[in-house]
Amino acid sequence: MKEVVRILCSVSIGAAMSLAVFADVKVKQRITMSGMKIESTRMIKGPRERTEQKTEMGEAAAAMFPQIATITQCDLRRKIQLNDRKRLFLIEPLQTMSETSPSAPVSERQPGGPTRQGGTVTMTLSARDTGERKTMFGLQARHIITTQEMVSSPDSCNGPARSKMEYDGWYVDFSADFSCPIKLPPQRPENMQARRADCNDRFVTKASGISDPGFMLEGTMKIYGPDGTVQMTQTTETLELSRVSLDQALFEVPNGYAETKNSQDLYKVSASDMASAASRSQNEDQTPIRSNTPVGRSVGINLVLGSGSQANQPEIEEYIRSKILSRGLRAVPGTGDYNLTVEFRQIKESTGSKVGGIFGKVTGVDTKAGSVNIDLVATLSGGGEAKVKNKFDGPLSNAIRAALDEALDQLLANIN
Numbered sequence: 001m002k003e004v005v006r007i008l009c010s011v012s013i014g015a016a017m018s019l020a021v022f023a024d025v026k027v028k029q030r031i032t033m034s035g036m037k038i039e040s041t042r043m044i045k046g047p048r049e050r051t052e053q054k055t056e057m058g059e060a061a062a063a064m065f066p067q068i069a070t071i072t073q074c075d076l077r078r079k080i081q082l083n084d085r086k087r088l089f090l091i092e093p094l095q096t097m098s099e100t101s102p103s104a105p106v107s108e109r110q111p112g113g114p115t116r117q118g119g120t121v122t123m124t125l126s127a128r129d130t131g132e133r134k135t136m137f138g139l140q141a142r143h144i145i146t147t148q149e150m151v152s153s154p155d156s157c158n159g160p161a162r163s164k165m166e167y168d169g170w171y172v173d174f175s176a177d178f179s180c181p182i183k184l185p186p187q188r189p190e191n192m193q194a195r196r197a198d199c200n201d202r203f204v205t206k207a208s209g210i211s212d213p214g215f216m217l218e219g220t221m222k223i224y225g226p227d228g229t230v231q232m233t234q235t236t237e238t239l240e241l242s243r244v245s246l247d248q249a250l251f252e253v254p255n256g257y258a259e260t261k262n263s264q265d266l267y268k269v270s271a272s273d274m275a276s277a278a279s280r281s282q283n284e285d286q287t288p289i290r291s292n293t294p295v296g297r298s299v300g301i302n303l304v305l306g307s308g309s310q311a312n313q314p315e316i317e318e319y320i321r322s323k324i325l326s327r328g329l330r331a332v333p334g335t336g337d338y339n340l341t342v343e344f345r346q347i348k349e350s351t352g353s354k355v356g357g358i359f360g361k362v363t364g365v366d367t368k369a370g371s372v373n374i375d376l377v378a379t380l381s382g383g384g385e386a387k388v389k390n391k392f393d394g395p396l397s398n399a400i401r402a403a404l405d406e407a408l409d410q411l412l413a414n415i416n
Contacts, residue, residue: 028240030056033232034318039239047074048251049178068266071251074178080253083266087257090266118201119156124149127210134170136217137241141170144213157199158305162226169219174241217241223314232314263337267297297415298336299324299380304343316342319401323408329415338415339381342407346375349396372399378407383414 025044030037037056043049049072071080074094081090125148132143145168152161217238225231260266301324303317320342321331330336349372372395376388386407392399 023243024246026240026242026244026246027238030237030239031234032237033234034322041240043246043250044178045246045248045251048072049074050250071253072178073251081263081266082253082257084254086266087254088260088266089253089257090260090263116199118199119153121150121152121156121201121203123203123205124151125205125207127208127213129210136170136172137174137238139172139174139241141172141217142214144169144171144210146213152201156201164224164228166222166224167216167219168222169216169236171214171216174215225312231312232318264297267337297338298330298332299412299415300332300336300339302339302341304341305347316400316404319404320408323404323412327412327415329412338383340408340411341379342404343377343379344374344400345377346373347396347400348373372396374399374403376403376407378411380411380414383411386410 026041027043028039028041030039032038039054039056041050041052043051050069051072052067052069054067067084069082069084071082072094073080077094079092079094081092083089125146127144127146130143130145134141134143145166147164147166149164150161152158154160216236219236221234221236222230223232301317301320303313303320305313305316320340324331324340329338372392374388374390374392378386378388388403388407390403390406392402
């Protein structure tokens with residue numbers, strides 16, 4: 001799965017930034033996943049970019065969740081975060097490769113012994129044009145179905161595995177380069193596992209069909225589990241796509257805004273915000289929001305699954321995100337105000353637990369059947385470490401959730 005995610009990221013980035021076009025660009029899209037809708041806006045003007053994200057929610061919740069805009073000023077080598085409600089901004093300098101030395105994953109920094117040859121991981125990519133066409137935003141859109149499958153042999157480093165991702169969407173020839181002279185250090189995707197230091201797999205990639213589908217305006221992404229069932233669905237809808245000239249003021253700090261040196265000030269909820277949210281909550285017949293909840297702070301997620309685990313990574317990540325959201329926090333890719341690493345060092349099932357299936361797919365099976373041994377270590381930057389090493393009853397789904405509840409309830413309570 002980690003290789004699928006890596007290739008998906010590179011394909012998505014390449015599709016969005018493949019042509020060197022210097023006109024102003026504005027793209028607004030709505031992403032829907034697990035019932036949550038997120039509206040994302042990206043604007044580019046020369047060496048500057050502005051991004052905004054807004055989660056669709058009721059007025060009460062919106063009053064508690066600040067909407068933060070990010071402006072990247074490559075010409076000034078800095079990034080700016082804006083809170084329009086508070087009229088505050090925070091400046092962070094952009095670092096070059098010579099100024100920063102990113103740490104390698106722990107497994108790569110501890111050689112500790114000989115390295116064995118693993119098996120073969122085969123990645124198969126295909127993109128098929130259905131021949132259907134329609135006009136979208138004045139451009140001719142092509143209906144293309146892209147599939148990406150990964151199969152690991154039984155002797156591979158992490159054991160046998162099979163996964164599949166499928167994009168069914170409408171694509172157009174629309175792309176833009178964000179011209180930035182700063183060479184940033186490579187970032188590790190949130191859901192890419194660290195490679196084992198004591199084992200090397202051989203990777204084989206097979207590709208067929210269209211090499212560059214273009215920019216996806218609308219479509220559906222599905223992740224399939226080893227049994228062929230859909231594990232997660234995400235839809236994309238483009239609301240605006242244009243190359244009209246953008247106001248330079250969108251890429252500057254507005255007049256009258258005050259600078260803060262602490263990122264927590266951007267997300268801190270004021271007494272007036274809480275009072276307004278409580279009033280709106282009663283009108284919307286919602287449960288009042290707890291005043292002591294640190295709403296708005298972001299948590300970056302990194303999940304590592306141990307060797308041979310048959311657990312479904314996207315489902316685990318989705319459950320971790322739900323735990324974070326339930327605390328009034330924001331789950332974000334990459335780096336956040338806090339960074340959470342969850343490492344499953346061992347997930348060992350008994351025969352009875354395997355019958356129960358993965359993450360709630362139980363049909364006529366006793367959910368208490370069997371047991372699962374789990375060795376879990378969760379670390380929160382600035383919030384300590386939680387270790388869980390225990391035997392849990394029930395199928396794999398129940399056991400993993402119970403272990404995560406035990407670790408995350410302890411760690412997330414430290415964010416205050």
